[in-house]
Amino acid sequence: MEEQLKRNFNNLINNLPETDVGKESIKARKIYLKEFIKKGFPNKRIEDWKFSDLNQIISSNVEEIKFFDYDQTQTKFDQSKIIKNFKHNKIIFVNGLVSKIDFSYEEKAKIEVLNNLTEENTKKIGRLRSIHPEFTYSDENPLISLNNGLKFSHVKLNVKKNYKFKKPLIIYNFTNQEINSTVVNLRFDLRLQEKSALKIINLFNDDSDNSIVNINHQYRLGKGAILKNYKIDHKENSNIKYFYNNIDLDDDSVSENFVFSKGSKFIKHEINCDLRGEYSSAFVNGIINLKNSQHHEIKTNINHLRRDTKSYQLIKSVLDENSKGVYQGKIFVNQHAQKTDGYQLSRTLLLNENTEFDAKPELEIYADDVKCSHGSTSGNLDENSIFYLMSRGLNYQQSRELLINGFLLDIIEKITDLEIKDLIKNIIKIKE
Amino acid sequence: MLKIENLKAKIDERHVLRGLNLEIKTGELHAIMGPNGSGKSTLSNVLSGKKGYEISGRITYENQNLLELGIEERAHKGIFLAFQYPLEIPGVNTNIFLKSALNAIKKSKGEKELDAIEFLKIVKEKALKLNLGEEMLSRQLNVGFSGGEKKKNEILQMSVLNPKFSILDETDSGLDIDALRIVSDGVNSLRNKKNSFLIITHYQRLLNYIKPDFVHVLINGKIIKSGGPELAIELEKKGYESFN
Numbered sequence: 001m002e003e004q005l006k007r008n009f010n011n012l013i014n015n016l017p018e019t020d021v022g023k024e025s026i027k028a029r030k031i032y033l034k035e036f037i038k039k040g041f042p043n044k045r046i047e048d049w050k051f052s053d054l055n056q057i058i059s060s061n062v063e064e065i066k067f068f069d070y071d072q073t074q075t076k077f078d079q080s081k082i083i084k085n086f087k088h089n090k091i092i093f094v095n096g097l098v099s100k101i102d103f104s105y106e107e108k109a110k111i112e113v114l115n116n117l118t119e120e121n122t123k124k125i126g127r128l129r130s131i132h133p134e135f136t137y138s139d140e141n142p143l144i145s146l147n148n149g150l151k152f153s154h155v156k157l158n159v160k161k162n163y164k165f166k167k168p169l170i171i172y173n174f175t176n177q178e179i180n181s182t183v184v185n186l187r188f189d190l191r192l193q194e195k196s197a198l199k200i201i202n203l204f205n206d207d208s209d210n211s212i213v214n215i216n217h218q219y220r221l222g223k224g225a226i227l228k229n230y231k232i233d234h235k236e237n238s239n240i241k242y243f244y245n246n247i248d249l250d251d252d253s254v255s256e257n258f259v260f261s262k263g264s265k266f267i268k269h270e271i272n273c274d275l276r277g278e279y280s281s282a283f284v285n286g287i288i289n290l291k292n293s294q295h296h297e298i299k300t301n302i303n304h305l306r307r308d309t310k311s312y313q314l315i316k317s318v319l320d321e322n323s324k325g326v327y328q329g330k331i332f333v334n335q336h337a338q339k340t341d342g343y344q345l346s347r348t349l350l351l352n353e354n355t356e357f358d359a360k361p362e363l364e365i366y367a368d369d370v371k372c373s374h375g376s377t378s379g380n381l382d383e384n385s386i387f388y389l390m391s392r393g394l395n396y397q398q399s400r401e402l403l404i405n406g407f408l409l410d411i412i413e414k415i416t417d418l419e420i421k422d423l424i425k426n427i428i429k430i431k432e
Numbered sequence: 433m434l435k436i437e438n439l440k441a442k443i444d445e446r447h448v449l450r451g452l453n454l455e456i457k458t459g460e461l462h463a464i465m466g467p468n469g470s471g472k473s474t475l476s477n478v479l480s481g482k483k484g485y486e487i488s489g490r491i492t493y494e495n496q497n498l499l500e501l502g503i504e505e506r507a508h509k510g511i512f513l514a515f516q517y518p519l520e521i522p523g524v525n526t527n528i529f530l531k532s533a534l535n536a537i538k539k540s541k542g543e544k545e546l547d548a549i550e551f552l553k554i555v556k557e558k559a560l561k562l563n564l565g566e567e568m569l570s571r572q573l574n575v576g577f578s579g580g581e582k583k584k585n586e587i588l589q590m591s592v593l594n595p596k597f598s599i600l601d602e603t604d605s606g607l608d609i610d611a612l613r614i615v616s617d618g619v620n621s622l623r624n625k626k627n628s629f630l631i632i633t634h635y636q637r638l639l640n641y642i643k644p645d646f647v648h649v650l651i652n653g654k655i656i657k658s659g660g661p662e663l664a665i666e667l668e669k670k671g672y673e674s675f676n
Contacts, residue, residue, distance in 0.1 A: 383483075388519045391480050392533035392589065393507035393540070402532070406523025406572070432525065 001065065002037050008067035008181075009033060012150060015070040028135055033149035039142040051326040051358040052297045054143075057240060057266050062182060062210050068150055069180035075099035077174050081205050086423055088201075089169040091155055095176065095208070096184030098153045103169075110163035114156040136187075136216055136246070143242050147185045147216045154187040159196040161222075168199040168420060173215070175208035175239065183212045190218070192225035192253075199228040199417055203427075204263060206237035213241040221253035223277065228256040228417060233263045234428050241267040251277030251306075258415055259286035260428050261296045268297040275302070275309035275337075284313040285414045287428075290323035290355075297326035300344075304337035304370075313344035316411050318404055319355035330362040333370050340370040348378035349407060351400075405431055433458045433597060433628050434498075439489035440653075441471075441478050448474040450653035451489070456597075461629040463639055465664060466650035467672040472632045473516060475650070476601040479630075480513040481506050493597070507533075508540035510596030510627075514586040514603050521573040526585070529573050530555065530592055537593060558591045562618045580611035587618035598622075599630045604638040616641030636668035649675055 013026060044053035058065075074095040082090070092100040098115050134154075138144040159165070171188065192198060206213075221227055231243065241264050247255045259269050273282040288296050302311040317325040331342040348357045361374040381403050389399035412430055415421040425432070434456045441449040448471045456462050466472050478485055481503035491498040498506065521529070534554075535545040546554070559566050564584050574582050583603055590598055603615055619629065619642050631642060639647070639661065647663040648655045649672070656675055657663065667675075 382519075385519050385521055387482050387503065388515065389521070389529070389533075390503040391482075391507055391513050391515075392529075392593065393504050393536040394533055395504050395536070398532065398536070402524050402529065403521065406521060409523035431528070 001040070004065060005033060005037065005067050008069065009150070011070060012068045012152060016152070025134070029149045032135065032138065032145040035138060035140075035145040036142050036149060039140070039145070042142055048299065048328070051324075051328070051360070052266070052268055052295065054240075054242070054266075054268070057295070058212060061238070061240060061265065062212065064182070065212070066180065066182045068152065068183070070152070071180050074178045074180060076178065077172075077176070081172070081174065083170060083203075083423070086419075087167045089165070089167055090172065091169065091188070092172040092174065093153060093186055094174045095179040096153060096181065096186050096213075098155060099174075101155065105167040106165060107163070110160045112156075112158040114158075115153075136218060141244075143214055144216060144244065146183075147187060147214050147244075150183070150185045151187045151216070152185065154189070156189040156191075158191045159193060159198060161193040162195045163193075164197040165199065168201060168417075170201045170203055173202065173204045173213070175206045175211050175213065175237075177207060177209075179208045179211055182210070183214060185214045185216075187216045188218070190220070190227070192219070192221045192227055194222040195224040196222070197226040199420060200230065201420065201423075202229070202231040202243075204233040204237075204241075205235050206239050206263070209238050211239045213239055213243075215241070215243045217243075217245045219245065219247045219255070221247065221249045221255060221280075223250045224252045225250070226254045226256075228420070230258045230260075230415070230420060230424060231269065232260045232424065232427060233267055234260060235263045237263050238265045240265060243267065243269050245269075245271045247271070247273045247282065249273065249275050249277055249280035249282065252279045253277060254280070255282045256416060257282070257284045257286075258411075258424075259284070259298060260289075260424070261287065261298065262289045262428070264294070264296070266295050268299060270299045270301075272301045273303065273311070275304050275311065276306060277309075278306045279308050280306070281310040281312075283311070283414075284315075285411050286313075286315040286327075287408055287411050288315065288317040288319075288325045288327075289408070290318070290325060291320040293322050295324040295326075297328070299326075299328040301330045301332065302342065304331070304333040304340040304342060306336060307338045307340075309337060310341040311343065314411060314414070315344075315346045316408055317346070317348040317357060318351065318408065319348065319357060320351040322352070322354040324356040324358075326358045328360040328362070329374070330364070331372055331374070333363075333365040333367050333372065335366040338367050338369045340367060340372065342370070342372040344374045346376040347407075348376075349404065350378055350380055433494060435490075435492045437490040437492075439475075439478070439491065440487065441474050442486040443474070443484055448485075448653055449478070452650075452653065452655055454648065454655060456628050456630060458628055459625040460645045461623060461631065461642065462646045462648065463631045463633060463644040463664065464648045464650050464655075465633055465636070465667055467634075470650045471653040472650055473601055476513055476599045476630075476632055479506075479599055480511060504536065505540075507593075508537050512590050512593055512595035512598045514583070514590055514598065514600040516601040516603075516605065518574050518582040518586055520575045520577070522575050524573045526571055526573045527552075527555065527569045530569070530589060533589075534592060555588075555592055559588060561621060562588060562591060563614055564588050579606040580608065583607060583611065583615055584618075587615050591618065591622055596627050597630070598627070599632065601632050602634065603631075604633055604635065612638065612641060636664040639664045651675055
């Protein structure tokens, strides 16, 4: 793996834009790659990965790993995959490369968008570097190290004070058969300045086979900023994904997260929220809906670091055939975070005896005046409910679908934006 | 319409029905009364096809062997059970559920399915006729409903699905006088020469509102006495003990 990585790294350096090939940058990348080589892909011996042995999943699904192979033609995409009749801004990644950036609905003076592939103004990049370091502190997470070392696309968005986006932003993550690399490493940074607001939909649409997609999103919310972030992985595909979100919240800011996890062979959504400002709040609502031998995980770290902060997490899973779902939810409350209100609940329907769901709730609390709770339930569909519905004329399949739809509906109802709620219902085919 | 011959049912090695015979003709309304544990709910479950029972005997419904039909097929052929404890189904809108159910029945008969507007017209009409508020239709099925509301909802479903043979399993239990009247008025308004009813109850009280053609006493899994409405009054006076 090391030899392959070295060869691919040289290819990466030769193709990077000039702004990113400074000696310092290359040196840093090499350090991160060394970290990655030392650890390799995470395996079940690492506590955070005990339910999802990524190393094993990769070795049994991917024959040979090509870490980086650049070819400009890879960024073509099928226009029919763009959402119609829904006005939105776009960032389109195709096979890990930036294909298109379009913010035509917004006021140009209120936002700054930087793409490392096209940006020549190093001063601007320097300014944004101070907001988000070019490399993410890896905290011994080998996938972050890999992303730091090999990221080729890095888009940065800076939203100025008081500016509220007129239309949502859809970040399309496409892969297709034109892909040359096995591994896709991409990065997106968002800075929402004081009292600004943005809604993002991260939409996956994969047509490649057995790709490894490693995405690092860094969000920083200023005082009173609001970020609503919806992540949709609905289309069936054989890819293996790690989607890391780090959210840093200042006073009175709000981060609403919604995860719909259904399409990929494997995906781990990791959401790290640092509630650094008083009265800041974070919400994570998620659906894991699996069949076949899919394996998905949602892992959260909600860190309450100041007083009067709030977090709420609700994860509902429906597992069929021989699929596996995992939810590891951690609430951390430090000694300053008095009056914290933290809640998490996981509910799972196991439709088949070959399914597995692992829930690991963790509460780590160092303040004494807090309200924190967690709960986890799992079970099959209620036979009496099925009998009730069938006795009215519905067949078994219809009754089952109605019950599953009903089970998941209350998570969808938590989406606070009506237009996006309708769009998502339409994409994921959940009925009211 | 329905003929039950020597029906025996066993669940978890326990004999619940022990050779029950009953015939209900088109247009008739029969009441079955019996103490706790006599097999009343088992009878309604077996008639509507609930799984988990070991069954012997014969049930003929409109010249077919009922026991060969699945739960939903029985519903398609006009059998309806008003549940003793209607289930709460979170996230399922009452209107949408009822429309799917009605259309499933229509489809099985080769009739045209209704669109949302046609359906709403029918359901509103029925709700008005039964003196039931429409607002329960837009709520999640039975979720947070009071006991009385759940029973009223059963009657509304019955009225919309328009069954040939309806079984009411202790529909009167837990109802106050006003709710009892609404439920009884509902049943009475649906009675006609083409459909039949089987009313299962503990108490004679309901039969003051719904006049049965026949009353049967079910004890220990068997019908031990049958008669007219006067049998219910006798039962109320003497209690089940005297029939043992």
